[in-house]
Amino acid sequence: MSVNERVLSYPIPVEAALEPPAEWAELRGACPVAHVTLPSGDRARLLTRYEDVKQVLADPRFTRLLNAPDAARLSDTEDGGLFGSEMAAIIPDSGEEHQRWRRLVGRWFTAKRMSALRPAMARIAEDLIDEMVERGAPGDLKASLGFPLPVYVICDMLGVPAADRERFSYWSDTLLNLTRYGKEEVEAAQAEFFQYMSDHLAARRAAPGEDLLSELIAAGGPEEGGLSDIQILVTGMALLVAGHETTANMIGKMVSMLLADRSRWERLLADPALVRTAVEESLRMDANSGFGLPRYLKEETEVAGTSLPRGTTVICSMAAANRDEGAFEAADRMDLSRSPNPHLAFGAGAHSCLGQALARTELQVVLEVLLRRLPGLELAVPVEELRRVEGLAVGGLQTVPVRW
Amino acid sequence: MKVVVDEDKCCGAGQCVLIAPEVFDQREDDGIVVLLEPEPAVELHGQVREAAAVCPAAAIEVVEPA
Numbered sequence: 001m002s003v004n005e006r007v008l009s010y011p012i013p014v015e016a017a018l019e020p021p022a023e024w025a026e027l028r029g030a031c032p033v034a035h036v037t038l039p040s041g042d043r044a045r046l047l048t049r050y051e052d053v054k055q056v057l058a059d060p061r062f063t064r065l066l067n068a069p070d071a072a073r074l075s076d077t078e079d080g081g082l083f084g085s086e087m088a089a090i091i092p093d094s095g096e097e098h099q100r101w102r103r104l105v106g107r108w109f110t111a112k113r114m115s116a117l118r119p120a121m122a123r124i125a126e127d128l129i130d131e132m133v134e135r136g137a138p139g140d141l142k143a144s145l146g147f148p149l150p151v152y153v154i155c156d157m158l159g160v161p162a163a164d165r166e167r168f169s170y171w172s173d174t175l176l177n178l179t180r181y182g183k184e185e186v187e188a189a190q191a192e193f194f195q196y197m198s199d200h201l202a203a204r205r206a207a208p209g210e211d212l213l214s215e216l217i218a219a220g221g222p223e224e225g226g227l228s229d230i231q232i233l234v235t236g237m238a239l240l241v242a243g244h245e246t247t248a249n250m251i252g253k254m255v256s257m258l259l260a261d262r263s264r265w266e267r268l269l270a271d272p273a274l275v276r277t278a279v280e281e282s283l284r285m286d287a288n289s290g291f292g293l294p295r296y297l298k299e300e301t302e303v304a305g306t307s308l309p310r311g312t313t314v315i316c317s318m319a320a321a322n323r324d325e326g327a328f329e330a331a332d333r334m335d336l337s338r339s340p341n342p343h344l345a346f347g348a349g350a351h352s353c354l355g356q357a358l359a360r361t362e363l364q365v366v367l368e369v370l371l372r373r374l375p376g377l378e379l380a381v382p383v384e385e386l387r388r389v390e391g392l393a394v395g396g397l398q399t400v401p402v403r404w
Numbered sequence: 405m406k407v408v409v410d411e412d413k414c415c416g417a418g419q420c421v422l423i424a425p426e427v428f429d430q431r432e433d434d435g436i437v438v439l440l441e442p443e444p445a446v447e448l449h450g451q452v453r454e455a456a457a458v459c460p461a462a463a464i465e466v467v468e469p470a
Contacts, residue, residue, distance in 0.1 A: 111418030
């Protein structure tokens with residue numbers, strides 16, 4: 001049976017940790033609006049072409065209201081996991097309300113603010129690398145560097161203690177993992193996380209700091225152009241989760257891709273000015289970026305000549321779109337100097353990733369420091385032995401064993 | 405070359421500032437694009453084209469001389 005006729009199980013299982021599933025090319029070619037079954041058992045449509053994914057992500061008719069009664073549930077926990085939860089709906093989805101939220105929070109993530117954080121990020125990266133080297137080779141680059149660095153940075157921005165990072169990590173995982181945890185465990189974790197953030201905000205109200213959450217509180221309520229208490233709380237939780245798993249996993253995947261063919265690493269050693277474009281190309285090439293972005297359709301619409309009824313849930317695979325030959329020349333080749341590189345790793349349109357300047361800066365700084373400090377870095381296992389984390393909405397590798 | 409930005413479309417991603425800091429900035433109070441150089445010098449044209457091509461909100465328009 002061709003991909004055109006069958007209903008694929010989604011996410012599509014893949015053997016190789018860094019390679020895309022063979023189905024992507026087939027789907028882009030013959031079945032750009034495919035039928036899929038989600039981990040919950042519910043049905044959705046999967047988009048894999050660059051133009052379609054870009055168009056849908058920027059189209060306000062495709063909403064993020066995955067808590068609608070007829071929207072597909074992603075996981076089999078009752079509320080459908082992170083995207084479908086009541087909490088996700090507290091941040092405004094569209095229009096002026098969304099724009100106001102976006103701008104209040106977005107001012108904390110400007111390119112200039114992120115550039116100002118570079119020296120501090122570089123110091124954290126150097127310390128973490130020193131500690132990894134001290135423990136001796138081989139080391140796990142993910143646990144030693146990839147995970148802690150973004151966590152320290154986001155904790156500092158939010159004014160929450162990095163010492164609590166093990167708990168944040170667990171809460172993030174329960175929110176982002178679509179298959180590993182049962183309903184009761186997810187609900188208990190969410191309640192704990194909610195209480196933690198609620199206590200943290202109460203403490204900040206009493207004794208404000210210079211962090212993002214203190215400033216959101218200081219901006220006043222909705223009538224003063226600020227956010228409501230519950231919106232601040234959910235924003236804090238969302239930023240903590242988003243700042244955790246995404247860049248943390250991407251650091252390990254980026255370094256693995258660059259070391260998988262060591263001529264890439266050597267090219268960067270010879271020309272560190274390529275770091276910026278190499279980071280973008282790693283984001284584009286990431287075949288293990290996770291679930292993709294789900295959207296819920298509030299009115300009938302057409303995508304790639306296929307009519308989609310109201311109530312359809314669509315999954316946008318940015319990773320498949322980023323391998324589209326129609327959008328990128330030699331799309332399967334990793335070109336460290338590719339420019340321009342309009343990949344969709346951070347989404348597109350009004351909802352494109354709020355923290356993308358932070359993520360980019362962290363990835364660039366990590367790569368610069370690694371090239372300088374550990375030029376002899378190499379994978380300590382054959383690339384075939386790298387294993388994906390299963391079930392996570394944000395894709396990652398279980399470990400990234402390296403020596404230097 | 406002339407550059408036009410659309411503040412309403414802008415989502416504050418900051419890609420333009422990272423790529424062409426002499427031409428683009430972001431407002432401190434909301435992260436929205438500020439156009440520093442509506443007619444950038446020739447040596448900046450490559451950066452400006454790249455910034456426009458990768459803007460996730462398609463908020464930058466580049467008008468090339470005919």
